Amino acid sequence: MYIRNGEWGIILSIKRRSGKANSLHVQVIxxxxxxxxxxxxxxxxxxxxxxxxxxxxxRLSKVQELCADFANRIQNTGYLNNAAQAELxxxxxxxxxxxxxxxxxxxxxxxxxxxTFKREEGRTxxxxxxxxxxxxxxxxxxxxxxxxxxxxxxxxxxxxxxxLGSVIFTxxxxxQVGLTDDISxxxxxxxxxxxxxxxxxxxxxxxxxxxxxxxxxxxxxQLAEGDLEEKxxxxxxxxxxxxxxxxxxxxxxxxxxxQRRQEFVSNVSHELKTPLTSMKVLAESLVGQQGIPExxxxxxxxxxxSEIDRENEIITDLLNIVxxxxxxxxxxIAQVSINELLEIIMRRLRPIAKxxxxxxxxxxxxxxxxxxxxxxxxxxxxxxxxxAIKYNKEGGMVxxxxxxDHRYFYVRVEDTGIGIPEEAKKYIFDRFYRVDKARSRxxxxxxxxxxxxxSAVMMHKGNIKVSGKEGEGSVFVVRIPLNxxxxxxx
Amino acid sequence: MQKGRQKNSIGYVWSRIFLLxxxxxxxxLFACAxxxxxxxxxxxxxxxxxxxxLYYLNEERTKVIxxxxxxxxxxxxxxxxxxxxxxxxxxxxxAEKAVLTDKNPIYEYKIDSAxxxxxxxxxxxxxxxxxxxxxxxxxxxxxLCQLDKVTAVEFFIGTQPLLTSSGKPVGVLTAEDFIDTTGxxxxxxxxxxxxxxxxxxxxxxxxxxxxxxTYDGSLSTERLILQQLMDGPIxxxxxxxxxxxxxxxKVTIRDxxxxxxxxEKFMEKRKEISAEAAIYSVVNSLTELSNVYxxxxxxxxxxxxxxxxxxxxxxxxxxxxxxxxxx
Numbered sequence: 001m002y003i004r005n006g007e008w009g010i011i012l013s014i015k016r017r018s019g020k021a022n023s024l025h026v027q028v029i030x031x032x033x034x035x036x037x038x039x040x041x042x043x044x045x046x047x048x049x050x051x052x053x054x055x056x057x058x059r060l061s062k063v064q065e066l067c068a069d070f071a072n073r074i075q076n077t078g079y080l081n082n083a084a085q086a087e088l089x090x091x092x093x094x095x096x097x098x099x100x101x102x103x104x105x106x107x108x109x110x111x112x113x114x115x116t117f118k119r120e121e122g123r124t125x126x127x128x129x130x131x132x133x134x135x136x137x138x139x140x141x142x143x144x145x146x147x148x149x150x151x152x153x154x155x156x157x158x159x160x161x162x163x164l165g166s167v168i169f170t171x172x173x174x175x176q177v178g179l180t181d182d183i184s185x186x187x188x189x190x191x192x193x194x195x196x197x198x199x200x201x202x203x204x205x206x207x208x209x210x211x212x213x214x215x216x217x218x219x220x221x222q223l224a225e226g227d228l229e230e231k232x233x234x235x236x237x238x239x240x241x242x243x244x245x246x247x248x249x250x251x252x253x254x255x256x257x258x259q260r261r262q263e264f265v266s267n268v269s270h271e272l273k274t275p276l277t278s279m280k281v282l283a284e285s286l287v288g289q290q291g292i293p294e295x296x297x298x299x300x301x302x303x304x305x306s307e308i309d310r311e312n313e314i315i316t317d318l319l320n321i322v323x324x325x326x327x328x329x330x331x332x333i334a335q336v337s338i339n340e341l342l343e344i345i346m347r348r349l350r351p352i353a354k355x356x357x358x359x360x361x362x363x364x365x366x367x368x369x370x371x372x373x374x375x376x377x378x379x380x381x382x383x384x385x386x387x388a389i390k391y392n393k394e395g396g397m398v399x400x401x402x403x404x405d406h407r408y409f410y411v412r413v414e415d416t417g418i419g420i421p422e423e424a425k426k427y428i429f430d431r432f433y434r435v436d437k438a439r440s441r442x443x444x445x446x447x448x449x450x451x452x453x454x455s456a457v458m459m460h461k462g463n464i465k466v467s468g469k470e471g472e473g474s475v476f477v478v479r480i481p482l483n484x485x486x487x488x489x490x
Numbered sequence: 491m492q493k494g495r496q497k498n499s500i501g502y503v504w505s506r507i508f509l510l511x512x513x514x515x516x517x518x519l520f521a522c523a524x525x526x527x528x529x530x531x532x533x534x535x536x537x538x539x540x541x542x543x544l545y546y547l548n549e550e551r552t553k554v555i556x557x558x559x560x561x562x563x564x565x566x567x568x569x570x571x572x573x574x575x576x577x578x579x580x581x582x583x584x585a586e587k588a589v590l591t592d593k594n595p596i597y598e599y600k601i602d603s604a605x606x607x608x609x610x611x612x613x614x615x616x617x618x619x620x621x622x623x624x625x626x627x628x629x630x631x632x633x634l635c636q637l638d639k640v641t642a643v644e645f646f647i648g649t650q651p652l653l654t655s656s657g658k659p660v661g662v663l664t665a666e667d668f669i670d671t672t673g674x675x676x677x678x679x680x681x682x683x684x685x686x687x688x689x690x691x692x693x694x695x696x697x698x699x700x701x702x703x704t705y706d707g708s709l710s711t712e713r714l715i716l717q718q719l720m721d722g723p724i725x726x727x728x729x730x731x732x733x734x735x736x737x738x739x740k741v742t743i744r745d746x747x748x749x750x751x752x753x754e755k756f757m758e759k760r761k762e763i764s765a766e767a768a769i770y771s772v773v774n775s776l777t778e779l780s781n782v783y784x785x786x787x788x789x790x791x792x793x794x795x796x797x798x799x800x801x802x803x804x805x806x807x808x809x810x811x812x813x814x815x816x817x
Contacts, residue, residue, distance in 0.1 A: 081656060093744075097742040097744070100740060102708075102710070104672075108620055108621075108655065109620050109621075109624055109654055109655060110621065110624045111654070112669075117710045117711065118781060119710075119711060120669055120671075120707075122667075123666070123667045123668065123669055124624060124627075124628065124667055124668050124669070125668075125669055125670070125671075125672075126553070126554055126624070126625060126628050126668050126669070126670050127553075127669075127670045127671065127672040128552050128553035128670075129672050130672060131552045131553060131621055131625070132552050134621060135552065135621060143672075148708075150672055152672075168672055170672065170708075
């Protein structure tokens with residue numbers, strides 16, 4: 001019952017997008033029907049036909065035997081000279097009736113000695129076939145016509161040399177097998193039985209094949225309606241299980257993303273609150289107090305100002321990153337001279353470098369013109385070079401090199417700073433990640449810089465790599481395609 | 491809405507899956523099946539009016555062939571002479587004729603008032619091969635009997651009647667004495683004279699019809715008779731008896747009883763015909779044959795108990811009372 005319902009359920013709910021014809025269930029049934037039932041039918045028909053051939057052959061050899069036998073007896077009894085032999089005559093009459101045919105016996109002068117039609121005895125047979133049978137050496141001839149077959153068998157003397165006459169046996173060919181004949185009926189019955197059996201088996205097999213997919217659809221829907229914490233569990237066939245694995249992998253990914261989102265939100269609120277807390281503390285300590293010296297006011301207000309700047313920076317960065325999260329439709333692609341871009345950035349950052357006594361070197365191997373979003377690229381390099389300066393040693397160096405091949409351009413930012421520990425290298429591009437929390441606060445920064453950088457690089461379909469030893473410095477290499485590769489829209 | 495849609499999908503799905511193969515299955519079966527066995531045809535030969543044929547032998551001397559021949563007008567003797575000259579030229583080679591003292595195989599002929607033509611071969615004529623002689627005789631007889639005034643031919647060698655190899659005289663020969671019924675495509679035809687009985691227009695009595703049928707000789711006389719009965723009469727004053735669609739499965743004669751096997755359709759008697767007329771039409775027609783005294787009916791191989799109000803399980807004898815105007 002269960003299977004029947006399931007299968008009806010499958011058939012009945014075949015609808016929607018691609019229509020019934022595209023259903024796996026239907027296709028399987030169709031294919032199996034073609035593969036099983038058609039051959040069955042063909043075999044049945046062939047069998048019935050080969051039966052007719054077989055009957056034909058059997059009849060031929062039987063009649064041939066009879067002719068040989070009669071020829072023998074005719075020779076033995078001298079029938080050609082004296083045909084008044086009841087037994088042999090009767091035997092030939094019976095034989096001709098059984099096969100619905102006619103036996104004629106002629107002697108060496110072509111005279112008809114016996115005719116089972118009882119009509120032409122005494123007359124002369126001048127058919128060419130009979131004449132030949134008396135003249136040629138072949139003992140037996142067979143002639144096949146549409147409705148009849150004819151066997152002409154020589155009657156030879158005891159030594160087998162002289163031809164004394166011939167026996168001519170003409171008989172009806174077996175009829176075409178009709179639909180109502182026993183053999184047809186039996187064949188049809190048998191075929192129908194097997195066809196019925198095959199149909200049942202096909203329906204069950206097809207339902208079994210299609211059922212796991214139905215279960216999968218059902219489970220997915222349940223999953224969507226429920227919570228995404230559960231894992232998908234559907235078994236059935238290998239293909240369905242592959243799908244299940246992929247779905248689970250996708251769910252994992254989604255869960256991770258969800259987790260990171262939650263983390264991000266919590267981080268954001270934390271980061272946004274921190275400057276406000278500081279400001280609150282500073283302000284509160286001023287409020288409701290009498291006789292505070294002006295220098296103290298100035299100091300506190302200065303600190304509050306810094307915190308406000310900080311908050312601004314954080315919010316700007318957040319906005320940037322949120323913008324970068326949106327789809328690539330926001331890219332303003334244009335031909336940009338990377339050399340110029342880098343020079344501008346480095347000029348802008350010179351004051352900061354000077355402050356820390358850091359030397360800046362720009363090495364350009366060629367003129368690079370690329371299709372990029374200028375603003376975003378600017379963000380990328382500014383961030384990298386600024387980091388290189390900030391995390392550098394006093395009197396250190398920052399080296400920026402630009403190169404290109406026929407597909408990409410490469411920007412290498414090397415510094416002689418504090419470097420990045422090995423374990424941290426895989427996390428530095430994560431949002432809000434900071435290698436050393438304490439020091440970052442001192443140098444400023446929101447922890448979003450490299451995340452923004454990586455996003456922007458990815459939007460150009462490029463990539464960014466970091467290397468270098470802790471304590472000695474870091475090297476960042478950015479690779480961007482020269483020609484912008486747009487996203488393919490589905 | 492759901493229900494209606496479901497109904498549609500079932501029908502659509504089933505028809506798409508199953509109709510096609512089922513159709514193919516049925517088609518295959520039907521293509522190789524035949525409901526009724528092929529009906530034997532009588533080959534009737536149209537005799538071309540007024541053309542005479544000259545019969546002679548093929549090169550291998552294995553068969554008798556013919557060609558058209560324009561015979562000149564004249565007396566029958568003149569025509570016979572003309573034909574004989576032609577036949578002699580064509581049936582014997584010069585070499586064969588050279589060994590004869592007379593150079594011509596046939597040296598004399600005579601035709602009597604009854605139309606019997608006597609042909610004499612020269613006394614030193616000796617037959618070459620038996621078969622060739624027989625075929626030559628056939629050619630001569632078939633050619634000469636075309637003339638109206640010639641009814642039969644008798645052969646002599648010198649003054650002695652021609653004998654067969656077993657010593658019996660060949661006797662008087664007509665064209666009907668030579669038959670060629672084996673094989674399929676032949677111009678050979680035979681004439682059969684049969685008497686059959688059809689029903690009168692009221693359907694309660696039988697009328698005798700004497701038929702002359704020209705055919706290829708490959709059917710037995712009893713089958714010929716039944717075929718004529720099934721074909722129906724040509725004349726307007728009588729009607730067919732055997733129901734349409736009746737098929738003769740088999741007819742055999744054994745010990746004076748003729749067993750006639752029809753298919754089921756025979757049991758559906760024509761409405762206009764009485765049961766007696768239906769039965770005795772067949773019985774009287776068949777008992778016209780000298781070797782048939784009684785008739786046994788079978789339907790698809792087995793006997794039936796009754797045919798309408800008549801006992802159908804035993805044999806029938808000839809019934810002359812049902813024949814109209816019987817003397």
